[in-house]
Amino acid sequence: MSQTSLKQSDYMTYTRRLLAEKFPTREAVVTEIMNLEAILHLPKATEHFVSDLHGEYSAFDHILRNGSGNVYQKIKETFGSRLTQKSLQDFALLIYYPEDKLHLQEQKLSQVDLEQWYLDTIIRLLELLKMVASKYTRSKVRKALDPNFVYITEELLYTDQAQEDKRNYFNQLLKNLVKMGVVKEFIKESCYTIQRLVVDHLHVIGDIYDRGEHPDLIMETLMNYHSVDIQWGNHDMLWIGAASGSELCMLNLLRICARYNNLATVEDAYGISLRHLSKFAEETYGLNPAFLPNLVKGDSFSFRGEQLQLTQLQQALAIMQFKLEGQVIARQPDFKMEQTALLSKIDYQAQTIKLNKRTYQLENTCFDTIDPKHPYQLTPEEEQIILGLRQSFVNSKALRKHLDFLVNKGSMYLTYNGNLLVHGCLPVDEAGNFLAFNYQGKAYAGRALLDFFDDQVRYAYNHPEGDQTAQDLIWYLWQGPISPLFGKQQMTTFARYFIKDKASHEEVRNPYFKLRKQEEFVKKLLGEFGLDVSGHVINGHTPVKRGHEAILANGRMIVIDGGYSKAYQPTTGFGGYTLLYNSYGLQLVAHHPFTSKEETLKSGQDIISTTRVVNHELKRKLVADTDIGRQLQENIALLKTMLQ
Numbered sequence: 001m002s003q004t005s006l007k008q009s010d011y012m013t014y015t016r017r018l019l020a021e022k023f024p025t026r027e028a029v030v031t032e033i034m035n036l037e038a039i040l041h042l043p044k045a046t047e048h049f050v051s052d053l054h055g056e057y058s059a060f061d062h063i064l065r066n067g068s069g070n071v072y073q074k075i076k077e078t079f080g081s082r083l084t085q086k087s088l089q090d091f092a093l094l095i096y097y098p099e100d101k102l103h104l105q106e107q108k109l110s111q112v113d114l115e116q117w118y119l120d121t122i123i124r125l126l127e128l129l130k131m132v133a134s135k136y137t138r139s140k141v142r143k144a145l146d147p148n149f150v151y152i153t154e155e156l157l158y159t160d161q162a163q164e165d166k167r168n169y170f171n172q173l174l175k176n177l178v179k180m181g182v183v184k185e186f187i188k189e190s191c192y193t194i195q196r197l198v199v200d201h202l203h204v205i206g207d208i209y210d211r212g213e214h215p216d217l218i219m220e221t222l223m224n225y226h227s228v229d230i231q232w233g234n235h236d237m238l239w240i241g242a243a244s245g246s247e248l249c250m251l252n253l254l255r256i257c258a259r260y261n262n263l264a265t266v267e268d269a270y271g272i273s274l275r276h277l278s279k280f281a282e283e284t285y286g287l288n289p290a291f292l293p294n295l296v297k298g299d300s301f302s303f304r305g306e307q308l309q310l311t312q313l314q315q316a317l318a319i320m321q322f323k324l325e326g327q328v329i330a331r332q333p334d335f336k337m338e339q340t341a342l343l344s345k346i347d348y349q350a351q352t353i354k355l356n357k358r359t360y361q362l363e364n365t366c367f368d369t370i371d372p373k374h375p376y377q378l379t380p381e382e383e384q385i386i387l388g389l390r391q392s393f394v395n396s397k398a399l400r401k402h403l404d405f406l407v408n409k410g411s412m413y414l415t416y417n418g419n420l421l422v423h424g425c426l427p428v429d430e431a432g433n434f435l436a437f438n439y440q441g442k443a444y445a446g447r448a449l450l451d452f453f454d455d456q457v458r459y460a461y462n463h464p465e466g467d468q469t470a471q472d473l474i475w476y477l478w479q480g481p482i483s484p485l486f487g488k489q490q491m492t493t494f495a496r497y498f499i500k501d502k503a504s505h506e507e508v509r510n511p512y513f514k515l516r517k518q519e520e521f522v523k524k525l526l527g528e529f530g531l532d533v534s535g536h537v538i539n540g541h542t543p544v545k546r547g548h549e550a551i552l553a554n555g556r557m558i559v560i561d562g563g564y565s566k567a568y569q570p571t572t573g574f575g576g577y578t579l580l581y582n583s584y585g586l587q588l589v590a591h592h593p594f595t596s597k598e599e600t601l602k603s604g605q606d607i608i609s610t611t612r613v614v615n616h617e618l619k620r621k622l623v624a625d626t627d628i629g630r631q632l633q634e635n636i637a638l639l640k641t642m643l644q
């Protein structure tokens, strides 16, 4: 039952009834009140913010395992004065990659030494576990333990070793773990419990998909993660759009996959066959330097034919995309994107195009399938290909499984513990007034604009066979001039392929990106979402170059485009930022580029470079100061009324 469908007084009655069922006696109510009051006084749990993962699964997986340096921080606090730097680092690697590290130790040590190492390691793990568990209730810690080891871990954790009897009992338990052959499993699970407790909640501020090779594995990881929310990015929209039946979103995402040599995601992970498309592309297009794939990952092709195939595919997809853009723009006059419908602005004889009153020469053209009299019309074969692909995208079970999670756990924005999380921007004019998107006679601006698109995305995703309007709106989110996820006036894909003059490639950003440096503007944004001015706005989307500020507007605005995307690393010069928010405040973490798990295990080097404090809470934040804390306080008040 949703709170909005009920009057407040009805809602209270309803909640009270639920509570009465759960706590039927006076004693049960009193115990629950005491329990909740105690929770309110625990320190606020740690939130972890990541963004713009762009399919870079290994880098993302590493950052999850090390909690953006938080695991190492806890190790240092616990053992810093007792262990050498190398031992600290070794222990950290065990916690990040327990299976691999256990395997390495097995190879390195003799049986006797190995058994001693197991025992020493368990004692250290228990000490660390005790430290990271101290923020939580026992019941929460229990839920984070492997069910097979709950009993033994609790015995080991809470046994008072000051007494000799208890000490013997403790030692016996340890030895039994080795004797029973479960010691490796126990170590492994304890490491995962520590990872799990070091970060309580994860925020992913958009762009999980595109460019990198394994967005599918990122989705699997997120689906298994203990607590997560997602704010959609413009690239995620292409995938949601494609699964919702938007042909234009689908062509864009396929084109990007061909461009970044990542079609395996589509074919292998999501079981979508590209046979018909490939055959058509091979027969229709040749080698064209403007469409060579972008080999940012340093990967090379096993044979030249592969490069040629990707070049042909990219051309086929781009041309179909430009045709459908013309069609959507014509059927959606409210989008006001006439200037983006380009195929009708070409002089096919002279091979020139008129853009913004200037005539440009076109190069590397591949317009054989375009009828200059009806430039937006698909050929019958193109039409067939698109229809087939659309069916496959809408019907792929594996894709639906991932996108169900993305749609359900995701939203256009989120307010959480006083902060506003949004991938791109809130479109504004130069003076900072929210720009309105006028659609079908209604105007949407500011928060209402985000709410409008949020509804449309959910509607489209749940009605793939429905009318095209909501599907077109998802595409608008990808590149419309008032899209909060795109944040630029125009996308210049066509010009980047066919026009040499770089001036035509420029994509002008919304004034938001200049204004967000000003504290007053950020306060206005927070106010628009009913947040206190002491909060922060957290954005992804725009890669932050090394040396450029990620912390803006006097610390009120934080930009954490992860920069995981290897495509961007030559520009940003490093591996990007993440953010931690614990009871002491916010910390921005900068990362070195991640190479591989193997390299990390070999070198023992983490990818954290620096951690910077964004703000330091004067008073340590408690659960009572969080959104959940406020809910608990309401529950306590209700429970108290039940006592009267």
Ligand SMILES: O=P(O)(O)OC[C@H]1O[C@](O)(COP(=O)(O)O)[C@@H](O)[C@@H]1O
Residues within 6 Å of the ligand: 207, 234, 235, 259, 488, 491, 492, 493, 496, 507, 541
């Ligand atoms: O680097 P590519 O493949 O040419 O892509 C550039 C396109 O990507 C975009 O930057 C959008 O992607 P981001 O959200 O990652 O910035 C477009 O604005 C631009 O046209």
Ligand SMILES: [Mn+2]
Residues within 6 Å of the ligand: 207, 233, 234, 235, 423, 485, 540, 541, 542
């Ligand atoms: Mn983006």
